[in-house]
Amino acid sequence: MSRHPISCILPPYMLDQIAQNGTPEQRQKAEVTATLTAQFRASRLEMAARPSAVPRAPGVAMRQRAVYTANFGSSLPGQLVRAEGAPPSGDAAVDEAYDGSGATYDLYWDVYQRNSIDGSGMRLDSTVHYQQGYDNAFWNGQQMVYGDGDEDLPPAQRLFNRFTISIDVIGHELTHGVTQFTGNLIYSNQPGALNESFSDVFGTLVKQRALGQSVDQADWLIGAGLFTANVQGVALRSMKEPGTAYNDPVLGKDPQPGHMSGYVNTTSDNGGVHINSGIPNHAFYLTAMEIGGFAWEKAGRIWYVTLRDRIRSTTNFQQAADLTYTVAGELFGVNSLEQMAVKHGWAGVGITVGSSSDGDTPQGCLQSVLKVFGIR
Amino acid sequence: MIIIFERTGGFAGITQRAVIDTASLSPEERQALEALLEQAGFFDLPPRLAREGEGVDRFQYLVTIEHGDRKHTVVLSEEAMPESLQPLMRRLSLLARRFRSP
Ligand SMILES: [Zn+2]
Numbered sequence: 001m002s003r004h005p006i007s008c009i010l011p012p013y014m015l016d017q018i019a020q021n022g023t024p025e026q027r028q029k030a031e032v033t034a035t036l037t038a039q040f041r042a043s044r045l046e047m048a049a050r051p052s053a054v055p056r057a058p059g060v061a062m063r064q065r066a067v068y069t070a071n072f073g074s075s076l077p078g079q080l081v082r083a084e085g086a087p088p089s090g091d092a093a094v095d096e097a098y099d100g101s102g103a104t105y106d107l108y109w110d111v112y113q114r115n116s117i118d119g120s121g122m123r124l125d126s127t128v129h130y131q132q133g134y135d136n137a138f139w140n141g142q143q144m145v146y147g148d149g150d151e152d153l154p155p156a157q158r159l160f161n162r163f164t165i166s167i168d169v170i171g172h173e174l175t176h177g178v179t180q181f182t183g184n185l186i187y188s189n190q191p192g193a194l195n196e197s198f199s200d201v202f203g204t205l206v207k208q209r210a211l212g213q214s215v216d217q218a219d220w221l222i223g224a225g226l227f228t229a230n231v232q233g234v235a236l237r238s239m240k241e242p243g244t245a246y247n248d249p250v251l252g253k254d255p256q257p258g259h260m261s262g263y264v265n266t267t268s269d270n271g272g273v274h275i276n277s278g279i280p281n282h283a284f285y286l287t288a289m290e291i292g293g294f295a296w297e298k299a300g301r302i303w304y305v306t307l308r309d310r311i312r313s314t315t316n317f318q319q320a321a322d323l324t325y326t327v328a329g330e331l332f333g334v335n336s337l338e339q340m341a342v343k344h345g346w347a348g349v350g351i352t353v354g355s356s357s358d359g360d361t362p363q364g365c366l367q368s369v370l371k372v373f374g375i376r
Numbered sequence: 377m378i379i380i381f382e383r384t385g386g387f388a389g390i391t392q393r394a395v396i397d398t399a400s401l402s403p404e405e406r407q408a409l410e411a412l413l414e415q416a417g418f419f420d421l422p423p424r425l426a427r428e429g430e431g432v433d434r435f436q437y438l439v440t441i442e443h444g445d446r447k448h449t450v451v452l453s454e455e456a457m458p459e460s461l462q463p464l465m466r467r468l469s470l471l472a473r474r475f476r477s478p
Contacts, residue, residue: 163387
């Protein structure tokens with residue numbers, strides 16, 4: 001079996017097309033490529049997968065949650081407090097993690113027909129009460145983890161509340177899992193900022209859907225309620241107006257740009273992944289506002305299908321813009337209102353769709369494959 | 377003792393930078409901090425405690441401490457940080473709120 005120099009991942013439907021309509025030689029090559037692609041996808045999934053006791057049943061809704069407590073220590077996952085179906089525990093952090101991961105599961109299943117993080121019903125594990133004075137939440141590749149903020153300080157000195165208090169934080173962390181099993185964006189520079197942005201996008205969509213809010217009713221904030229009253233700020237990030245979420249004498253000012261002209265070149269924070277995410281965040285906001293209605297229905301679908309099928313580990317802002325534009329055309333029609341909204345959304349942050357010139361676009365990918373098949 | 381502290385990353389993405397001169401701390405605070413430094417074995421830590429590609433939304437630390445004629449700098453990623461260092465990093469992070477560099 002010969003191997004072809006294809007470093008990009010082809011959408012399976014393209015290979016199907018070639019396999020059905022090509023010459024016998026092309027068909028044979030397409031089948032080989034499809035096998036290699038499937039193997040590559042499987043190995044990516046294997047890398048991302050964890051041992052799990054939950055049986056896999058793609059296509060059947062299987063909402064399985066487990067919430068643990070670290071008891072203010074560092075061991076993960078810690079002690080099980082609430083399993084799927086168990087009644088509320090009375091511990092606010094535990095119950096918020098349970099309800100928030102449920103609302104996130106429901107967005108992905110009800111709206112996008114995705115069965116959990118891995119698409120195969122993976123159990124959603126959360127640990128709360130992580131460490132003491134832990135002002136953070138994270139996804140460790142296998143589960144969500146939440147600190148209680150400044151619980152170790154007297155109330156008058158606290159800046160952060162517990163991190164489960166914002167439902168979009170929960171949607172954000174779970175979406176890091178979805179990204180790991182799909183586009184698998186590397187966590188640095190522009191791909192890393194896109195990774196962050198997809199998490200903010202679906203985080204806020206979980207919140208908007210849970211509250212039944214249309215685009216003009218939503219606050220478009222990430223982490224509203226996380227700051228105590230001692231902080232001059234409303235949230236950690238604003239997708240509507242990046243850079244305006246907080247301005248506080250102790251914490252400083254929200255550093256997010258909402259336009260390419262403000263792109264921050266830095267080596268800190270993996271190349272500013274939590275800073276430059278403001279740019280694609282705002283592009284999504286502009287797109288959703290132009291489409292109107294409920295953001296998860298159309299704008300969210302465009303972003304979800306792009307993440308699931310098109311995003312690759314090294315995709316940059318320009319490529320992401322081009323991919324969302326292409327997907328919007330496929331889902332809603334070329335030159336549809338939705339596709340124009342995507343174009344305008346990216347234009348609003350200084351990115352012109354279709355202006356990519358580095359040859360690393362989906363078109364470049366397709367052409368390299370056609371060349372292998374001797375079609376061009 | 378002079379401590380130069382930087383913490384970046386985390387879900388909030390809020391960067392903390394501070395220069396802490398322990399001469400400006402109360403004797404109790406100074407003692408507590410010295411005990412934490414001792415417990416962490418700070419001056420014996422390797423200059424780099426980092427692991428690539430594990431987890432997202434984690435903190436990264438860059439800490440330099442000058443004490444007498446000793447000076448030591450450590451780059452730390454949270455994933456690679458021993459649990460024994462967590463109380464020290466929390467203490468420094470709280471001091472960084474007070475002595476924040478503009
Ligand atoms: Zn994140």
